[in-house]
Amino acid sequence: MEFKPGLLVLLSISAVVWSVPIDRSAANQEPKDEPPPPEESVDTGLYYDRYLREVIEVLETDPHFREKLQTANAEDIKNGRLSKELDLVGHHVRTRLDELKRQEVSRLRMLLKAKLDSSNTQSLQMDHASLLKQFEHLDPHNQNTFEAKDLELLISTATKDLENYDAERHEEFKRYEMLKEHERREYLRGLDQEKREKEEKKMQELKEKHRQHPKVNAPGSVAQLREVWEETDGLDPQEFNPKTFFKLHDTNEDGVLDEQELEALFTKELEKVYDPKNEEDDMMEMEEERLRMREHIMKNVDANGDRLVSLDEFLKSTETKNFNSPKEWETLDAQPAYTEDELQRFEAELRDKEEELKRRAETLRQEQELLKERGKALEAQRKEYQQAVLEMSQRRKEQQAVDGQPPAGPNGELKFEAQSVKAEEAEAVGQSNNIPAEPPHNRPTHT
Structure with a gap:
């Protein structure tokens, strides 16, 4: 699916664009009428x-x-x-x-x-x-x-x-940095003096190591674009041409550079500062740096504010003073993301949330104890009921024995014992053996 560029970038709906090395010979060839590769939606x-x-x-x-x-x-x-x-x-x-x-x-x-x-x-x-x-x-x-x-x-x-999306991303990053500092201070506070001094020294060394990175070119400057032209595109830096550069990096050939196409240009500069293999480099900070670079270009190049850089806007930016003699780019490590007052307010907010969680946990604990007590009471009532049923059954049996009635079952039905049945059968047999003989006149005579 291909979207209209104006609506596409206005709504920040565009394809993921990755900057890849380009053959110099391919740059001089006429574009082929081939369908663009499938685009992955963001x-x-x-x-x-x-x-x-x-x-x-x-x-x-x-x-x-x-x-x-x-x-x-x-x-x-x-x-x-x-x-x-x-x-x-x-x-x-x-x-x-x-x-x-x-x-x-x-x-x-x-x-x-x-x-x-x-x-x-x-x-x-x-x-x-x-x-x-x-x-x-x-x-x-x-x-x-x-x-x-x-x-x-x-x-x-x-x-x-x-x-408002970029502003929200900046705010999320600030909270991330404050949380990281809060956790660092809490960790150090839990150590004894000797271990704390050792850890503080280690942390400071890592921070200084991160700061010892090569100079970062200002985004959108001639130095930054020439570096991409040479190292990413594989072209001669002496033959740098802004119009050709624009067409090379307008990867979907829609006539504008969108936000993803612009951010792909910053990869070489970010690699100077951030390496995922280094303990001292934070990849969350790298993404914040990328966002700052993109905003810098949009502010200085995107004249009509449509979140797109057209060819005309791009070429006009190459004629400005900032393009040839820009100010040195300050990375995130050169300026704190928050003030001490903001950190204190953030920590107060964390304490309030922690207290609220403790209150909820205590409420849940009390409810759990109450349920346990109710469970015990119900179990005691069940045992009392069973005992009452047994006692009633026993009294019924004793009353039936006094009245001479056959014992009753648990539901009141008559229950006959085997001994009683045998006694009745024996009595019946004994009576049959005592039947009187027939009178003499009834006997048949034999000749």
Whole structure:
């Protein structure tokens, strides 16, 4: 599936691009009319990522909409003018979009119900239409058909969410660094003075070792691009040509450099600072460095703010002072990611969470003890009941023995013993042996 570049990068939906060595001879050859290799989609991180992708994929099957998409600019996409073209797409496209929306509404309903169930709320009969209003990427008032408003909401919401994505990544990294420092201090605090001094010395040595890396070129500078041209592309640095460089690294040939294509250019610079085999190098810091480099280029090169670098923007950037004489690039180790005040607030937050977890653990422990006590009480009641049943059965047997009645079973049925049966049989046999003889006149006479 191939997406329109403007919409593609506006929504940060693009293929994974890896920078690979390129033959110098291949750079001078005419491009062949061969289909591009299959592209692997990158998850945007949005909770409606699948819905977003499927909608774009269906829209691009319509020739009219695809044509409008090819000629639209980022402003047309952002202001909703492109959404009006939805009324002109084919019936089969609208039918498929309606189906996608109903599936998305059904998925959101399931999520809402699961959330309500997990919170043990009693109001499970709440209006789903009102609950769906919290999801901004679709029109909750129309849950059956996909209209122009749905496309407008989907694009605007995705654009807004993705614009905040980098800021959220920076915040996550800051919290990661503060947690790492917190754990370091806690570890040192638990050691005696001699071991603590030894560990502090070791940590400082690793930190200094990490800082002893080669100079890092500023992203997008002539020095940085020449290095890629020579070491990655295998070309003569004296023949560096910005236009050729752009075309070489526009790997999907869509006329722009997207975020993934740009980040692929920083690999050589990052390798100067970070090595996964080194104990002192943190790969999480490497990804933060990559993000900073990409943002630096976007800030200085992406003139229209569409999160794309066009050929015209790229060539204009090569004429600036920052391209030929940039400031030295400062890596993460040159500036802390947080202040001491931020660290203290973070540690206070951790302590509050720890206290809350302790309270919950204590509550669970008390509930467990209560269940154990209830279990013991139930077991005692069961034994008392069994004892009462045995005593009642024994008293019944004793009463039956006094009254001369045959013993009864556990359910009150009569229970006859074998000895009584034998005695009755013997008595019957004895009576049969004492039957009187017939009188003499009844005897037959014999001649």
